[in-house]
Amino acid sequence: MFDVGFSELMVIAVVALIVIGPEKLPGVARTAGHLLGRLQRYVNDVKADINREMQLDELKKLQEQVAEEARSMESSVQAQLNSVETSLNESIAGPQETPATGIGDSPAAEPAALPESPMPDAYAAQTGTGATSAPPTADGQAAVTAKS
Numbered sequence: 376m377f378d379v380g381f382s383e384l385m386v387i388a389v390v391a392l393i394v395i396g397p398e399k400l401p402g403v404a405r406t407a408g409h410l411l412g413r414l415q416r417y418v419n420d421v422k423a424d425i426n427r428e429m430q431l432d433e434l435k436k437l438q439e440q441v442a443e444e445a446r447s448m449e450s451s452v453q454a455q456l457n458s459v460e461t462s463l464n465e466s467i468a469g470p471q472e473t474p475a476t477g478i479g480d481s482p483a484a485e486p487a488a489l490p491e492s493p494m495p496d497a498y499a500a501q502t503g504t505g506a507t508s509a510p511p512t513a514d515g516q517a518a519v520t521a522k523s
Contacts, residue, residue: 395403
């Protein structure tokens with residue numbers, strides 16, 4: 376800003392010593408130092424406020440961008456959901472060629488039985504105890520039960 380060298384500062388100090396006098400010069404220098412400190416703090420506060428405002432504006436822009444992305448994501452998910460729902464409704468509506476029956480008119484479908492494992496009987500035959508092994512327990516140990 377100002378180009379003040381050492382020689383210019385010496386000229387200012389000599390003029391101040393002559394004009395103000397040696398008795399008042401320390402007090403004037405102290406007061407000038409306090410005023411310059413206040414000025415620097417004020418300038419730093421203004422810079423900090425400007426930086427905070429700029430960051431706040433950036434955050435607001437980022438928030439708007441994220442909200443827009445969320446809205447677009449929501450609309451795309453809703454569109455996909457609607458298309459899946461439509462295709463499911465069409466697939467359900469397609470095989471309705473059989474006549475509708477009332478509740479209890481058709482026999483209930485029974486679940487298919489799983490084949491029994493030969494392991495418990497093989498274990499009992501090997502040991503001769505008549506005990507069968509049950510599925511492992513939560514701690515990984517095989518539970519043994521007596522056959523009745």
